[in-house]
Amino acid sequence: MSSELIDKPPASREKPLAGPRRWVFWALLIVAVIMLVGTASAYLAYTRLTTNIRHTEVTREDLGESRPVKASSAARNILVVGLDQRDGDSSGERTDTIMLVHLSSKRNDVAVISFPRDLLVQLPACRAREGLPGQRRHQGMINSSFTFGGIGCTWKTIETLTGIHIDHFVKVDFNGFKAMVDAVGGVEVCIAEPIRDTYVPLNLPAGLQTLHGEQALGYVRTRHSLGDGTDIGRIRRQQNFVAAMARKTMRGGTLSDPVRLFSLLDAATRSIATDPDLTPGMMINLAFATRSLSSENIHFVITPWRYSTEYPGRVEWLQGQAKKLFQLIAADEPINRFELKEIPLTASHDSVADSSSGTTINIPASTSLASATPSLSDTCITN
Numbered sequence: 001m002s003s004e005l006i007d008k009p010p011a012s013r014e015k016p017l018a019g020p021r022r023w024v025f026w027a028l029l030i031v032a033v034i035m036l037v038g039t040a041s042a043y044l045a046y047t048r049l050t051t052n053i054r055h056t057e058v059t060r061e062d063l064g065e066s067r068p069v070k071a072s073s074a075a076r077n078i079l080v081v082g083l084d085q086r087d088g089d090s091s092g093e094r095t096d097t098i099m100l101v102h103l104s105s106k107r108n109d110v111a112v113i114s115f116p117r118d119l120l121v122q123l124p125a126c127r128a129r130e131g132l133p134g135q136r137r138h139q140g141m142i143n144s145s146f147t148f149g150g151i152g153c154t155w156k157t158i159e160t161l162t163g164i165h166i167d168h169f170v171k172v173d174f175n176g177f178k179a180m181v182d183a184v185g186g187v188e189v190c191i192a193e194p195i196r197d198t199y200v201p202l203n204l205p206a207g208l209q210t211l212h213g214e215q216a217l218g219y220v221r222t223r224h225s226l227g228d229g230t231d232i233g234r235i236r237r238q239q240n241f242v243a244a245m246a247r248k249t250m251r252g253g254t255l256s257d258p259v260r261l262f263s264l265l266d267a268a269t270r271s272i273a274t275d276p277d278l279t280p281g282m283m284i285n286l287a288f289a290t291r292s293l294s295s296e297n298i299h300f301v302i303t304p305w306r307y308s309t310e311y312p313g314r315v316e317w318l319q320g321q322a323k324k325l326f327q328l329i330a331a332d333e334p335i336n337r338f339e340l341k342e343i344p345l346t347a348s349h350d351s352v353a354d355s356s357s358g359t360t361i362n363i364p365a366s367t368s369l370a371s372a373t374p375s376l377s378d379t380c381i382t383n
Contacts, residue, residue: 046280052269055276058169061127062152068165072332074105076286078278079155079169081146082177095143095154096221097238100164102329107289110298111335113325114239115158116231116305117143120314124160126153141314162326168278176271177220178213180245183264184254186210187245189219197225216241232302232315239300299335301325 082097098115119142126149128134135148145157151169159166181187188210195204202218202225211219220241223234254260304321308314328335 049265049269050280052266053280054273056151056171056273058152058155058275062129062149063156063159064124068159068163068330070165071330072105075332076103076168077101077164077166077329078103079158079166081151081154081169081171083146083171083173095146098143098154098158100158100162100166100329102164102332102335103286103290104334105332107286108293108297109334110290110293111329112239112298112300113329114235114300114302115142116235116303116315117141118231118314119303119305120308120311120316121157121161124156126156162330164326164330168275170278171273172268172271174217176267178217179267179271180264181211181216182213183260183267184245184249185260186212187216187241187248189241189244195219195222195225197222199224232305235302301335 078101080097080099080101081095083095095117098117100113100115102111102113104110120139121142123135123138123140123142123145125137126135126145129150129152132150132153133148135145135153142157142161145153149156151171155166155169158164188208190208191204191206194206195202197203197218200218200222202215202222204215204219220238221234223231226233226237248254249264254264304318304325305315306318308316327333
């Protein structure tokens, strides 16, 4: 078994289907579809939205015979990925975001686990398919599985690493993310310090601002100009942004305005791809089952990690803590049983020193949707 890092993408590959960026958008889509069903134009709208969604099949050959066993058949585990796909570039795309969403069997709790894309792990072997070369077993970055084996390989990788049985996947692309932000009228954020990032690109002054499509995309993607340049701070910033967008959608009148509602739904459904079993009917059923779920019971957590001592700029997960977290999810146990130290969502508190090993490790923080973003008008200095 080789420990060689493989970060170089294959020479060529077919352009992947547009994929998902955030699970909350999927959840909002479901709730909104239910509301549209009650309108006079429900049938036509529903038909338009369902035909927008694309499907990609993930087969038994993709996932292998030895898959994790589910503790509860009623629980749902959904893999959510977003592609780092740029216009005009069809070579070497990787997943820009990887998350696993767990809906409890009683539909009274949701856990969202984020996997840093810089995470070094032992990757499983994946078969070649649809112009992709496949992946051999090796140590590498977790997001490279999509590059070499597509969504099926990413699915297999997360199952192999976590021991959690995955039921479905969702993907959304960058253009869809921008369109959804615009459809809700932009999202208000507090910029603590000026951001100058030529890679994204992004140029934002400090202060309270409302971000629209292109700026919003740059804000959730930038990392080179903020913090230590790793993916950890970016993940927390994404979680805050998504929470703010979800609250604006639910409280800002989007769901009660047919025009704005359809604009949001059309943008979302044109941007997502799922497995064939995740049908609009199943989405509606899940929405009805979770309609009484409070925002306090939607929890965000980053996989326990530490900085890699061997590969600068990369992170490794803490096997003991990560295993405990994954076991809770696999067993359909509440996420609050995982002892997490609450820490502020700021880059300066992302990590603590481990005196026993001389390395820096992360103490993972669990955050609910209700508390993920403070009241921006009270905490941000306006210009």
